[in-house]
Amino acid sequence: MNTFSKIVLCCFILLFTTNIKAQDIHLSQFYTAPLLLNPGLTGHIEGKYRFNLNYKRQWTGVTKSGVFNTPALSFDINLKKKKESRHSFGLGLAMFNDLSGSNNKLSNLSVMLSGAGHFNIDKNEKHYISLGLNTGFSNKRFKTQDMIFASQYDGLNFDEDRASGENFENTSFFNVDTRVGLVYAAYPSAKTHIKLGGAYFHAVKMKESLYGLDENRPSRIVASGEMYHAMNPKFALQPYVLFMTQAKAMETLFGANIYFIFGFENAFFLGGAYRMNDAAIATAGVEIKKFRLGLSYDITTSDLGSITRGKSDFEISLQFIGLSKEDSKPILPALRYF
DSSP states (O other): OOHHHHHHHHHHHHHHHHTOOOOOOOOTTGGGOHHHHOGGGTTOOSSSEEEEEEEEEEOTTTSTTOSEEEEEEEEEEEEOSOTTOSOEEEEEEEEEEEEESTTSOEEEEEEEEEEEEEEEOSTTSOEEEEEEEEEEEEEEEEOOTTOOOGGGBOSSSBOTTSOOOOOOSOSEEEEEEEEEEEEEEEEEETTEEEEEEEEEEOOSOOBOOTTOOOOBOOOEEEEEEEEEEEEETTEEEEEEEEEEEETTEEEEEEEEEEEEEETTTEEEEEEEEEETTTEEEEEEEEEETTEEEEEEEEEEOSTTHHHHTTOOEEEEEEEEEEOOTTOSSOSSOOOOOO
């Protein structure tokens, strides 16, 4: 890494850690990480249980390994106490570890237990309201070993023996994190389903400061929408939208995937999205029975493109939905391919 890149990287790390109420993670394929998107989606499955795996790497143009790396994993299951009941409940576990900077200097590990109730609000079982809660712990750590700061630059080189002038009071934080969510789902026909949701993150205040300041991580508000419509036996459309706001930051993302259906419950898909004032997103993937693999690449459209050298974010998602041996059909209504 050249001197300029080191300075840029130091500035970014300090930017995200001086006020360590930094950004939460955000995924381009947010709809493939339901428990991280909205607690109300816990157990909201067109099946019995679900595994999700996500991995995102950002800004490989600054460092080969990326400035931000985020692996995430979740599992949830739908529980129905009585077969004749029109309501059900979901339980799940989600975790992620957001890694930032060279050699993962800043890490944010979160492990969350999640639960939700899914309530059928009409006798035809086409409209559902879901209420969810997830809670767990968050551990944020900042590794100062072998760290080089901008104050150690002498105009020509970085002098590691030169005092940095930094005095960190605490470099590891454990906090309780709580999120709540509401989801409305409609199944107007066997060809269409619609999901609209809102969530409130960090309902319990979390104090985080490297310098011992009395600062909390700001709450985040998330609103999302998704529709899946089978236009004919060969094609289906999945438009989606996401809005998030936290402190003074806002993110709006909208896009769509087109599914090309072959066989029974098999399809491959292509899509595109735009994160306003940030990036264009290209997506591709395949669904085979209950397995889904998705790949996406973000192309920076903002001024950050000059720093990332045209290279931006790569993301992969993997999902599996299963049915229990006792259930011949999903607990919640399922969208079937023709």
